[in-house]
Amino acid sequence: MSSLDVERIRGDFPALQRVVNGRPVVFLDSAASAQKPESVLRAMDDIYRGSYANVHRGVYQMAEEATAAFENGRAKVASFIGAPSRDELIFVRNATEAINLVAYSWGRANLRAGDVVVVSHMEHHANVVPWQMLAAERGIELRWLPVTDDFRLDLTNLEATLDGARLLAITAMSNVLGTINDIRPLADAAHAHDALVLVDACQYVPHLRTDVAAWDADFVAFSAHKMLGPSGIGALWARRELLEAMPPFLGGGEMIRDVRLDGFTTNDLPWKFEAGTPAIVEAVGWGAAIDYLEALGMDAVRDHEERLTRYALDALTDRFPQINIYGPQDVSVRGGAISFLFDDIHAHDISQVLDQHAVCVRAGHHCAKPLMRQLGVPATSRASFYIYNTEAEVDALVVALAEAETFFKV
Amino acid sequence: MSSNLEDLYREVILDHYRSPRNRGELEVPPATKTDGFNPLCGDEVTVYLQVDPETDTIVDIKIQGQGCSISQASTSMMSAAVKGQSVDEARKLIRAFKALMSIHEHKLEGESDGSDLASDLEGVRLGDLEALQGVVKFPVRIKCATLSWNTLAQGLDERG
Numbered sequence: 001m002s003s004l005d006v007e008r009i010r011g012d013f014p015a016l017q018r019v020v021n022g023r024p025v026v027f028l029d030s031a032a033s034a035q036k037p038e039s040v041l042r043a044m045d046d047i048y049r050g051s052y053a054n055v056h057r058g059v060y061q062m063a064e065e066a067t068a069a070f071e072n073g074r075a076k077v078a079s080f081i082g083a084p085s086r087d088e089l090i091f092v093r094n095a096t097e098a099i100n101l102v103a104y105s106w107g108r109a110n111l112r113a114g115d116v117v118v119v120s121h122m123e124h125h126a127n128v129v130p131w132q133m134l135a136a137e138r139g140i141e142l143r144w145l146p147v148t149d150d151f152r153l154d155l156t157n158l159e160a161t162l163d164g165a166r167l168l169a170i171t172a173m174s175n176v177l178g179t180i181n182d183i184r185p186l187a188d189a190a191h192a193h194d195a196l197v198l199v200d201a202c203q204y205v206p207h208l209r210t211d212v213a214a215w216d217a218d219f220v221a222f223s224a225h226k227m228l229g230p231s232g233i234g235a236l237w238a239r240r241e242l243l244e245a246m247p248p249f250l251g252g253g254e255m256i257r258d259v260r261l262d263g264f265t266t267n268d269l270p271w272k273f274e275a276g277t278p279a280i281v282e283a284v285g286w287g288a289a290i291d292y293l294e295a296l297g298m299d300a301v302r303d304h305e306e307r308l309t310r311y312a313l314d315a316l317t318d319r320f321p322q323i324n325i326y327g328p329q330d331v332s333v334r335g336g337a338i339s340f341l342f343d344d345i346h347a348h349d350i351s352q353v354l355d356q357h358a359v360c361v362r363a364g365h366h367c368a369k370p371l372m373r374q375l376g377v378p379a380t381s382r383a384s385f386y387i388y389n390t391e392a393e394v395d396a397l398v399v400a401l402a403e404a405e406t407f408f409k410v
Numbered sequence: 411m412s413s414n415l416e417d418l419y420r421e422v423i424l425d426h427y428r429s430p431r432n433r434g435e436l437e438v439p440p441a442t443k444t445d446g447f448n449p450l451c452g453d454e455v456t457v458y459l460q461v462d463p464e465t466d467t468i469v470d471i472k473i474q475g476q477g478c479s480i481s482q483a484s485t486s487m488m489s490a491a492v493k494g495q496s497v498d499e500a501r502k503l504i505r506a507f508k509a510l511m512s513i514h515e516h517k518l519e520g521e522s523d524g525s526d527l528a529s530d531l532e533g534v535r536l537g538d539l540e541a542l543q544g545v546v547k548f549p550v551r552i553k554c555a556t557l558s559w560n561t562l563a564q565g566l567d568e569r570g
C-alpha cells in the first residue's frame with residue numbers, strides 16, 4: 001500500500017493525461033524535471049490575470065499584491081528547507097546559477113592560488129565546472145572524493161583530502177546513482193578543517209524533508225523545476241554572515257541601496273543578490289508547489305518513493321539477470337533515480353524503443369561525465385520516480401525493456 | 411515492433427552494428443588519429459587514417475569507440491565506403507551523406523527546397539548508406555549518424 005493516494009495525485013497533473021504513440025504516457029524522467037500540478041499552473045495564471053505588476057517600489061495596489069505574493073513564495077521556500085531566515089534565501093534562475101553565484105562572489109573574494117576546493121566524482125557538471133573555471137582563472141586546486149564499488153562516497157581519505165581545504169562542494173543526492181550522501185558528518189569534518197560546505201541539494205529537496213540548519217551547511221543550491229514548480233527559478237540559501245560579507249554578483253536595479261556618480265551601495269539581503277526584475281510569477285508558482293508537497297507530507301513522499309524504488313530494483317533484476325544497475329541496492333540510502341545499462345545495448349537505442357511505448361526515460365551522461373568515466377560507460381539509461389509514479393508504470397518499463405532487449409539481441 | 415522503429419533500424423544497420431567493419435587501431439605515424447565527441451550523449455569515436463601521399467588514396471582506416479547502434483552502424487558503413495577511395499571521393503561522400511541527413515530537416519524548416527543539398531547528392535552512390543535515411547525522422551539521432559563522418563572530415567583536413 002502506498003502512503004500516497006497516487007490515483008488522486010495523478011488526476012492533478014494535466015501532462016500525465018497525455019497519450020503518446022497511442023499509449024498513455026509513462027513519465028519516468030522527474031529527476032531531469034518534474035511535471036506540474038494544476039494548482040501550480042493556476043497560481044501562476046491567477047497572478048498574470050489579476051495581480052501582475054513589477055515587484056517592490058510600486059505604490060499601487062496591484063504592485064503591492066504582486067510583491068506580497070512574490071515574497072510569500074520566498075517565505076515558503078525558506079521555511080521548506082528549514083532556513084532560519086527568509087532573508088537568507090536568494091532567488092536565482094536555477095541550481096546551476098546558485099553554485100556559480102558562490103564561485104563568482106565568495107570564490108573570487110576568498111580563494112587564492114593554491115587554495116583547495118574538494119568535490120566528488122558523483123557531482124553534476126553544475127558543481128564541477130564553476131570550480132574548474134576558478135582553477136583556470138585563479139589557480140585553485142580541485143581535489144576529488146572518489147566513489148566506492150558499491151556506489152557510495154569513498155571516505156577512506158576524507159581527512160587527508162580535506163586537509164587545507166577552503167570549501168567542500170558536495171551533492172546531497174546523485175542524479176545518476178541515486179545515492180544519498182549523509183551531509184551532517186561531512187559538514188562536521190569539513191568545518192573541523194575550517195572549510196565551508198556547499199550542498200548541491202537539487203535532487204534532495206524535491207524528495208526528502210530538508211533542514212539546512214541540521215545539515216550545518218553554509219551554502220545550499222536547488223531548483224524549483226524538479227519539485228513540481230516552474231522552470232526559470234531556483235534558490236541559493238546561505239548563512240547570513242557569509243552573504244553579508246560577500247560582494248554582489250550581478251549589478252543593476254533592485255540590488256542597490258543608493259547609486260551616485262561615484263559609486264553605489266548594496267541593498268539589504270536577500271535583494272543584494274537579486275539584480276533586475278526577478279522571476280515574479282515563478283516564485284508564486286514555486287510557493288504553490290511547496291503547498292502541494294506539504295499537503296502530502298514529505299515523509300509520505302519519501303515513503304512512497306522508497307517503496308517504488310524497491311519495487312523497481314526488484315522488478316528489473318528479476319526480469320533481467322544481466323542488467324547493470326549503477327547505484328546502491330539498499331533503498332534507505334538512495335533516492336528514486338535508477339541508472340541502468342544492458343551490456344550490448346546502447347542507452348540511446350533503449351530510449352528509442354521505450355519511446356514507442358510512451359515510456360519516457362533519460363539516456364546519456366546525465367551531465368556527470370567524470371562519474372561516467374569512473375563507471376567506465378559512455379552513457380546509461382535513467383528511470384526516475386516521483387509522487388505520481390506507480391508500480392504499473394514500472395511494469396510498463398519492464399515490458400518495453402524486454403522488447404528492446406529482444407530487438408537488439410546480438 | 412512498430413513500423414516507425416523498423417524504418418530506423420533497417421536490417422543492414424543492425425548487421426553493421428552487430429558485426430562492425432574495420433575495428434581496430436593503426437600505428438601513428440604513419441597513420442593519423444582523430445577523436446570525435448558527441449557532447450549530447452557522451453559517445454566517442456576515434457578514426458585512424460592511412461593515406462598514401464603518392465596517390466592521395468585512403469589505403470586503410472580503422473575505428474575505435476563506443477556508441478549506439480546508429481552511430482556504430484554509420485561508422486562501420488563509412489569505413490567500408492571510403493576505404494580504397496581517393497581523398498577527393500571521400501570528401502564527396504562526406505558531403506553527400508551529410509546532405510542525406512539534413513535534406514529533410516531543411517525542408518521541414520522551409521529554409522530552402524534542398525536543391526543545394528541535392529546537388530551534393532548527385533552522382534554519388536551511397537549504397538548501403540541509404541539505409542540510414544530513416545534517421546532523419548528522429549532528429550536527436552542525426553548527430554549519432556554524423557559523428558564519425560565529421561571526425562573523418564576533420565581527420566582529412568588535419569593531414570597537413
Ligand SMILES: Cc1ncc(COP(=O)(O)O)c(C=O)c1O
Pocket residue numbers: 031032094095096097124126127171173174175200202203223234367
Ligand atoms: C544533482 C544536480 N545538480 C545540479 C543540477 C542542475 O540543475 P539546474 O539545471 O536546474 O540548474 C541538476 C539537474 O539536473 C542535478 O541533478
